[in-house]
Amino acid sequence: MFKSKKAKIALFSGIGLVAVALVLAALLLNPNSSQSTTDTEVGLTYTVAKEGSIASATLLSGTVSAAEEQYVYYDGSKGDLETVYVGQGDQVQVGTPLVKYDTSELQATYDTAVRARDKVARQIHDLKTNGQTVTMTGDEATDNSNVASTQRSVDMQLQDLNDSYADAQANVDKAAAALNEATVTSTVVGTVVEVNKSVSRSNTSTNQTVVHVVNQGSLQITGSLTEYDLANIAVDQEVKITSKVYPEQSWTGKISYISNYPEGSQAAAVTGTSGNSGSKYPFKVALTSEVGPLKQGFSVNIEVVNTSKSILVPVTAVVAEEEKNYVWTIVDGKAKKVEVTLGSADATNQEVTAGLTVGDQVITIPNDSLEDGKEVEAYEEPTN
Known part of the structure; x- marks a missing residue:
């Protein structure tokens, strides 16, 4: 039993030595095999x-506004408001009458100017037709001298009357323009969105809106840039516009305007203080895609496209x-x-x-x- 155990141990040890020998032989025969996973x-x-x-790192925000609109403010220098021709919701074209001022004073001024001009015209006509009479003495030298002197006088009077007529005609033109401007017409195609008839000279407000017309189909984006954004943005750059109201949609546009001056009271603060957070510069974006469901007043995000x-x-x-x-x-x-x-x-x-x-x-x-x-x-x- 004892010898048998020894033989068994020796056998197992021999098998182990053979295995090691086989591995070493394989390595010696193929020296690159150990590097097969490291050389490649x-x-x-x-x-x-x-x-x-x-993607651009420049992101802006803005508000949808009308690109074409017209405000008609009350002008007290034209007199009292006589007629408002339109109502809220009316569709108007370019040249449609919107409001008319009382023209009684303007008409009187125009009539006076016309009478003054016509009076000068009659004087010119009379001078050209009748001239001036020269009494002849029978002395040729004296008579020639008197005729020449009288002719010079007629020529000077005619020149003065022509100057007076030109001044009178200018007054007529001015009065006629004021009379025509008493009727304010639309400068855009659009919809009347506001009408206010309760305006008067007694109101101290300088911006009393009488009529507001908007082209609903012509929209733009307005906003403000920081002074840091100015370095990365230029007119005609393309932008992508998105709205939280319609998260699945986007619109395209182009920067159409960047102000060179800070907005509002910030212009006075440009001198800079340690507490100044930076100036704001107004900008506008023109839409280059269909307006779709965008409406005035929407807040939108603007991404400047990197081209x-x-x-x-x-x-x-x-x-x-x-x-x-x-x-x-x-x-x-x-x-x-x-x-x-x-x-x-x-x-x-x-x-x-x-x-x-x-x-x-x-x-x-x-x-x-x-x-x-x-x-x-x-x-x-x-x-x-």
């Missing part, structure tokens, strides 16, 4: 560098080392480290302004084991 990187993904635009094109890679592909930036590319199945110059970035994409070309294969998420010239096995990430 596997499990990597890559994306193809493409040209595109990143500039550059090479884009995933933000995860960029590796920063000692104040330089790199990406790992795949060339002929091998890893290559490339220094790049970066532009702007959003949540997913990074602009590359130098170092790459469109179509380069860029490793999406590089790891520390990558080496220049080392073979890599990677598959392309699907595009969204």
Whole structure:
């Protein structure tokens, strides 16, 4: 029994030695087998560098307002209001009469101006027709002198009368214009949205609205920019407009106006104090898509569209080392480290302004084991 046990142990030990020997022999016969998982990187993904635009970081807010509207304010210099021709909800065209002032005083002024002009016209006609009489003495030299003197006098009177007629005609034209302006007409095609007949000279308000006309189909977006936004926004830039009321819809537009001056009382505060939060500059956006369900007064969000094109890679592909930036590319199945110059970035994409070309294969998420010239096995990430 004792010998048998020894033999059994020796047998098992021999089997173990044989196994170890077989492993060592395999390694000696195939020295590259132990490096098969380290000389070639596997499990990597890559994306193809493409040209595109990143999302804009400039977001604004604004209010939908009428792009075409007309306010008719009461003008006390024209007299008392006589007639309001329209009512709320009426549709009007360009030239439709809206209101008329009392023209009795204006008509009297016009009539007086016409009479004064006509009086001068009669004087001119009389002078040209009848002239002046010259008494002849029979002395040729004296008579010639008197005729010449009288002619000069007639010419001067005629010139003065012509000047007076021109002044009188100007007064007639002015009175006629005032008479015509007594009737205020519409300057836009639209709907009358407000009518106020209870206005008078006794009211001290300088902006008494009599009639308000709005073109309901012509809308724009108005708002204010901060001084920091001015550097990123220019007239004619395209924008995307969204509304919380209709979250599934969007509209397109274009910046049509940016004021060079801060709005309201902020102009006086531009000198700057430590407590100044920044000036506001009015801007306007013209809609370039159908108005649809947008209405005046809606609050909307405005995203400035970035139309500039550059090479884009995933933000995860960029590796920063000692104040330089790199990406790992795949060339002929091998890893290559490339220094790049970066532009702007959003949540997913990074602009590359130098170092790459469109179509380069860029490793999406590089790891520390990558080496220049080392073979890599990677598959392309699907595009969204």
